[in-house]
Amino acid sequence: MDLEKVFHMKGGRGETSYSENSSLQKRAADKVNHITLEAIKEMFLESKPMSLCIADLGCSSGPNSLSNIKELVNAIERESSKLFERAPEFRVYLNDLPTNDFNTIFQALPDLYRELKKGRNHGSPSIYIAGYPGTFYGRLFPDKCLHFIYSSNSLHWLSRVPPGIYNEQGDSTNRKSIYISENSPPQVAQAYFEQFKQDFSLFLQSRSDEVVVGGRMVLILLGRNGPNYVDRGTAFLWEILYRSLAILVSKGEVEEEKLDSYEVHFYAPSKEELEDEIRKEGSFKLDRFEMFEIEKDTGNSSTSYGKAVAMTVRSIQESMISHHFGEAILDNLFEEYGRLVDEEMAKEDIRSISFVLVLQKS
Amino acid sequence: MHLQRKIISVATSIIEKAVEECLEKNFLDSMGIADLGCSSGPNSLMVISDIIDTVYATSNRKGIPLPELRVSLNDLPGNDFNNIFISLPEFYSQLKMEKNIGPEGCFISGVPGSFYGRLFPKKSLHFIHSSSSLHWLSQVPRLLDSNILKPLNKGNIYISKTSPGSVLDAYLSQFKRDFSVFLKSRSEEMVVDGHMVLSFMGRVSTDPSSEESCMQWELLAQALMSMALEGLIEEEKIDSFNAPYYAPSAQEVRSVVEEEGSFTINCLEAFEIEWDGGAPSNNNFQKHIDKIEKDNFSRGQQVAKTIRAVVESMLEVHFGRKIIDELFKRYAQVVGDYFSRTSAKNIDLVISLTKKG
Numbered sequence: 165m166d167l168e169k170v171f172h173m174k175g176g177r178g179e180t181s182y183s184e185n186s187s188l189q190k191r192a193a194d195k196v197n198h199i200t201l202e203a204i205k206e207m208f209l210e211s212k213p214m215s216l217c218i219a220d221l222g223c224s225s226g227p228n229s230l231s232n233i234k235e236l237v238n239a240i241e242r243e244s245s246k247l248f249e250r251a252p253e254f255r256v257y258l259n260d261l262p263t264n265d266f267n268t269i270f271q272a273l274p275d276l277y278r279e280l281k282k283g284r285n286h287g288s289p290s291i292y293i294a295g296y297p298g299t300f301y302g303r304l305f306p307d308k309c310l311h312f313i314y315s316s317n318s319l320h321w322l323s324r325v326p327p328g329i330y331n332e333q334g335d336s337t338n339r340k341s342i343y344i345s346e347n348s349p350p351q352v353a354q355a356y357f358e359q360f361k362q363d364f365s366l367f368l369q370s371r372s373d374e375v376v377v378g379g380r381m382v383l384i385l386l387g388r389n390g391p392n393y394v395d396r397g398t399a400f401l402w403e404i405l406y407r408s409l410a411i412l413v414s415k416g417e418v419e420e421e422k423l424d425s426y427e428v429h430f431y432a433p434s435k436e437e438l439e440d441e442i443r444k445e446g447s448f449k450l451d452r453f454e455m456f457e458i459e460k461d462t463g464n465s466s467t468s469y470g471k472a473v474a475m476t477v478r479s480i481q482e483s484m485i486s487h488h489f490g491e492a493i494l495d496n497l498f499e500e501y502g503r504l505v506d507e508e509m510a511k512e513d514i515r516s517i518s519f520v521l522v523l524q525k526s
Numbered sequence: 527m528h529l530q531r532k533i534i535s536v537a538t539s540i541i542e543k544a545v546e547e548c549l550e551k552n553f554l555d556s557m558g559i560a561d562l563g564c565s566s567g568p569n570s571l572m573v574i575s576d577i578i579d580t581v582y583a584t585s586n587r588k589g590i591p592l593p594e595l596r597v598s599l600n601d602l603p604g605n606d607f608n609n610i611f612i613s614l615p616e617f618y619s620q621l622k623m624e625k626n627i628g629p630e631g632c633f634i635s636g637v638p639g640s641f642y643g644r645l646f647p648k649k650s651l652h653f654i655h656s657s658s659s660l661h662w663l664s665q666v667p668r669l670l671d672s673n674i675l676k677p678l679n680k681g682n683i684y685i686s687k688t689s690p691g692s693v694l695d696a697y698l699s700q701f702k703r704d705f706s707v708f709l710k711s712r713s714e715e716m717v718v719d720g721h722m723v724l725s726f727m728g729r730v731s732t733d734p735s736s737e738e739s740c741m742q743w744e745l746l747a748q749a750l751m752s753m754a755l756e757g758l759i760e761e762e763k764i765d766s767f768n769a770p771y772y773a774p775s776a777q778e779v780r781s782v783v784e785e786e787g788s789f790t791i792n793c794l795e796a797f798e799i800e801w802d803g804g805a806p807s808n809n810n811f812q813k814h815i816d817k818i819e820k821d822n823f824s825r826g827q828q829v830a831k832t833i834r835a836v837v838e839s840m841l842e843v844h845f846g847r848k849i850i851d852e853l854f855k856r857y858a859q860v861v862g863d864y865f866s867r868t869s870a871k872n873i874d875l876v877i878s879l880t881k882k883g
Contacts (some may be wrong), residue, residue, distance in 0.1 A: 167616055175608075192778045215647060252590040254649060270603045292647055294635040296597060297611040298618075303629040306556060306594055373630070509733070 166428060167324050168261055168299055170487050173224045175265025182479040183226035183268060188472070189317045190228045191458050193384060196520040199452065200382045201239045202234075203522045204395065207380045208240055208252075216240065217310050219374075221300045223258040224317025225265035230276050232314065237280065237289055241368050253290040260305055262297040263483070267448040268294065272282040299323065301366050305374040313371060316384040320398075322429040323363045328355025331425060339424040340410070343402035344393040352392050360431040372447035375525040387519040388432045389455065398432045398516045405477065406506065408500040409489075417493055418518045428481075428490050438521065452522035457515050470506030475497040530569055530658050536797045537725045537876045538576060541655060544792070544878050545580040546720040548653050551719040554593035557581065558651040558717075562641045564599040566606040571617055574599070575653055578632070584623050592625075595632040602644055603638040611636065627808060640664065642707050644853050646715040653721050654712060657780065659751025662725040664704045665837050667696035668767045677765035680753070684743035684769045687735050694734050701772040705782045713788035716881040722789070727773040728875035738873050739773035742801065743831060745864060749856040750845075759849055767844050769837075786866040789879040800830040801861070801870040826862025829870075830854045 168291045173182035193200075193341050194399060208216065218236060223229040244251040258269060273293060281288040298304050300315070303325040329338050329352050340347035342357055371381060386398045393399055409426070412418040413421055435453060460469055467475075485494065559577055574596055574597055586591045599610060614634060621627040630752045639645050641656070642664040665671065669692065679686075679693045713723060729739035747764065754761045776794055782834075783789055802825045834854045842850060864870055 166615075169612075172767060253647060262614050264611075266611060266636065267606060267608045270605075270607060270636070273603050273638055276599070290644075290647075292637070292645065293639045295611070296609065296633070296635045304594060304633070306633060307630075421607055 165487070169263060170264065170460055170483055171429070172261055172263040172483050174482045175225050177268060180475065180478055180482065181223055181226075181268075182265075186224070186226040186228055186481040186513045188458065188476050189226075190231075192456075192518055193228060193232060193316050193457055195458060196384060196454070197235065199454065199522060200314065201235065201418075201450075203380045203382050204236055204459040205243055206241060206314055207378060207524075210245040211281065211376075211378050212249075213311055214252050215255060216312070217255045217257070218312045218314065219257040219259060219305065219310050221259045221265075221304075221315040222321075223260050223264075223269065223312060224318075225268040225274065228316070229258060230272055231317075233293075234276065234279065236314075237277055237291060238313070239275070241289060251289055254292070256291060256293045257296050257300065257305065257310075259296045261299060261302060264297065264299065266295045266388075273444060273499070300370070301363050303370050303373065307373055308376050310371075310375045311379045313375065313379070313383075315381070317386070317425065319364070319383055319385040320387075320432055322356075322359050323366075323433055324359070325427045325429045326355040326359035328352075328358055329502060336425050336427055338427055339452075340406075341403070341428050342406045342423075342427050343399060345399065345403050345406070346394045346453075349468065357437070358433050358434055360437065361441060364433070364438070365445050368441065368445040368448060370513060372445065372525065377525055379522040379525045380451075381521075383518055383519075383523070386432045387438070387455070387517050388434055389517050391434060391436075393484045394510065400508075400514055401473070401477070401516065402428060402430070403468055404504045405481070405501060407504055408497055411500050412493055412497060414441065414458070417496060418489060422489055428484070431515075435519065442523065447525060448523040449526050450521065451524050452520075454520050456518055458518070460509075460513075468502065468506050469509055470483055470504070473505050474502035477501065528828070530565075531572070532799060533725060533846050533874050534569060534573055534657050536799065536874060537657065537723060540793065540795070540876050540878050541723045542580045544723050545577060545653060546584050546881075547792075548719070548721040549588070552652060552717070553590070554652065556594040556596060557653065558596045558598070558646075559653045560598040560600060560602045560637075560646065560651050560655070561655060562645075562656040564601050564605075564610070564661075565658075566601075566609040570599060570610045571613055573657065574634070575617075575652065577655065578621070578625075578627075582627075589735075592627065592631065594630075594673045595627075596635045596650075597632065597634045598646065598651075599634065600637040600639065600641060602640060604794055605638065605759070607636045607638065630866045634688050641711070642704050644711045644714065646741045648667045648714055649717050651716045651720055652847065654716065657725040658727075660705070660708065660724055661728070661771055661773055663772055664707075664719050665700070666768045666770045667693075667700040668697070669696035669699075670691075675836065677762075679768055680765045681747065682744075683747045683750070683764065683767050684771060685735050685740055686747070688743055689735060697734070697772050698774075698778065701774055702782055705774075706786050709783065709788060713786070713881060718883045719732065719794075720881045722881070723876065724879070725874060727875070728779065728796065728873050729773050730873055732777070733776060734773075734775075736824055738871060741864070741870065742771055742829075742861075742872075743771070745860045746833070746837075746853075746857055749853055749860050752856055753849060753853060759845060763845055767841075770840070771808040773873070774875070779875060779877060783879065788882055792878040792880055794875065797874045798871045799874045801865075801872060802832070803826075817873075822862045822865040823858075824862075825865050826858045826860070829861045830858035833857070866880065 313353045568660045
């Protein structure tokens with residue numbers, strides 16, 4: 165199965181869309197917003213390019229990407245005005261896979277331009293925004309054209325399900341899990357790790373050709389704390405999805421064979437694993453590395469935490485699950501999922517770890 | 527789709543010549559190419575494919591390396607870009623297979639926005655193409671839009687024989703304003719000696735109400751009127767609708783280009799295109815076959831389908847969704863009937879321009 169043709173966040177702006185269910189991701193980005201802005205300001209002040217080229221890798225289709233762009237533009241404008249200088253021209257490249265719902269972002273652009281114009285008496289910034297469909301595991305942009313790359317909640321997605329988890333007959337050896345779990349044979353974790361290494365090093369190599377010297381990259385992704393895969397973090401959330409599917413199997417709504425053969429193309433690296441690849445590839449210095457968690461949102465009491473997580477995961481996984489199991493099971497599946505999350509949270513918190521990295525092209 | 531494809535292919539030799547000239551004059555590491563008004567569907571990548579073919583063939587012939595290709599596809603933010611993007615992986619595979627152009631050799635992006643204004647950074651483009659888009663104005667001519675209570679163009683939805691002079695003036699004014707802004711914006715975005723090939727509906731006659739440029743709208747108005755007579759549509763709605771469209775004469779185009787001043791005109795040609803996309807062929811035998819094979823009824827249907835795909839959304843906003851199906855049923859009939867009385871042709875203007883130094 166060609167992932168590029170199937171995988172995408174749920175498009176549009178309906179109830180189950182990514183657009184309506186990405187507030188968790190927004191909170192993650194907001195939490196480290198000060199780091200993002202500091203990175204772009206540093207880069208800008210060092211080199212003062214007249215035309216500042218920014219790329220968002222894995223922009224998806226919701227409001228988060230454009231809201232981030234607005235923050236970046238505003239930050240640079242503030243710096244320029246502090247120096248009594250004209251702000252640079254901004255070239256913004258929004259990248260995601262070809263199956264991403266770009267239309268929804270594009271339709272929001274006229275509003276963005278209007279907002280950027282508001283309250284400015286010296287004219288709106290010169291900003292040129294384009295959509296660049298393609299996989300970031302490979303070249304996307306011309307040589308040395310980028311000053312700043314931002315990628316949030318995208319790099320934990322692998323380019324494919326690791327081929328190493330399949331045996332010679334083409335069957336999955338990870339039958340009792342959909343990711344790495346305590347039920348996975350040891351070679352499964354190894355296979356996932358190998359795929360991550362391959363993908364992330366290709367990512368770094370490709371970006372190395374595209375980023376100018378002194379350019380910065382801010383990468384935000386899910387990770388894990390320490391060498392153990394089996395934790396009460398992101399891996400556990402996949403475990404809960406497996407259990408939800410298993411419940412549907414026991415109810416006869418899903419074939420066992422289908423569940424046995426389903427695997428996710430995901431990997432939550434550890435700090436050491438990321439640092440190793442960065443060091444090996446050699447083009448980037450790791451300026452900053454921080455680990456953080458997103459607190460449970462206690463604000464909205466009308467929806468249970470479990471349901472909110474379920475909606476988020478659904479908007480992310482729907483394309484892959486529909487492709488493998490069909491659409492009919494989605495409602496039931498995520499109802500079970502939400503219920504299980506709540507049950508588990510009542511016993512003990514589930515804490516997803518995220519990393520933010522700032523890299524500089526040397 | 528067939529009509530627009532025909533229009534694109536008619537301009538092919540002009541496009542090829544322009545691309546070649548562009549490469550002759552500029553020794554290029556990296557070439558910026560844009561298609562303005564790319565729309566959606568199979569035609570969108572066809573144009574880019576042809577342009578890349580020409581760049582490739584010319585580079586080979588001259589024994590120079592292929593420049594890096596930066597391709598931008600532009601249309602309004604409401605265009606269905608997803609549809610184009612989904613075809614990109616296949617497009618890239620073919621480039622790799624047929625011409626050994628890898629991912630570092632060609633970068634295709636979508637640029638949403640109105641081309642009546644700046645879209646691209648300064649001096650970033652070497653070749654611009656635009657087809658079947660520039661006859662769409664940025665808005666309904668100002669004078670007509672603001673006089674809703676006292677409609678100036680009663681009974682018409684575009685320029686017609688019964689339109690007063692003020693309507694003709696309003697349309698021409700809007701066209702001049704829009705096309706100047708278009709040219710000025712492109713002039714800032716293009717390098718010196720960059721080339722632009724534009725193709726859009728126009729007319730040969732000096733009279734803006736001539737059949738060759740107005741008839742399709744005239745017949746649509748007739749279909750609307752027939753529904754008004756039956757009480758299915760309010761006549762006031764027809765009076766207050768004016769198409770944001772203008773088919774200029776070659777002279778009108780030339781005069782805006784000369785006044786704006788940034789471009790020299792390499793050539794400006796007018797092609798006759800039949801309403802359903804079959805251009806009159808030179809071959810008498812083929813003409814004979816064409817006539818027998820297509821009956822007027824099905825040609826009327828074909829035209830109605832093509833026009834509907836383009837204008838449906840603007841008509842829906844003004845007249846409401848409910849009447850659309852019936853409207854185009856009647857339109858197909860009216861057009862089919864017109865085919866039986868005369869050969870229905872549009873004029874497609876193709877202009878090739880070079881950015882002055």
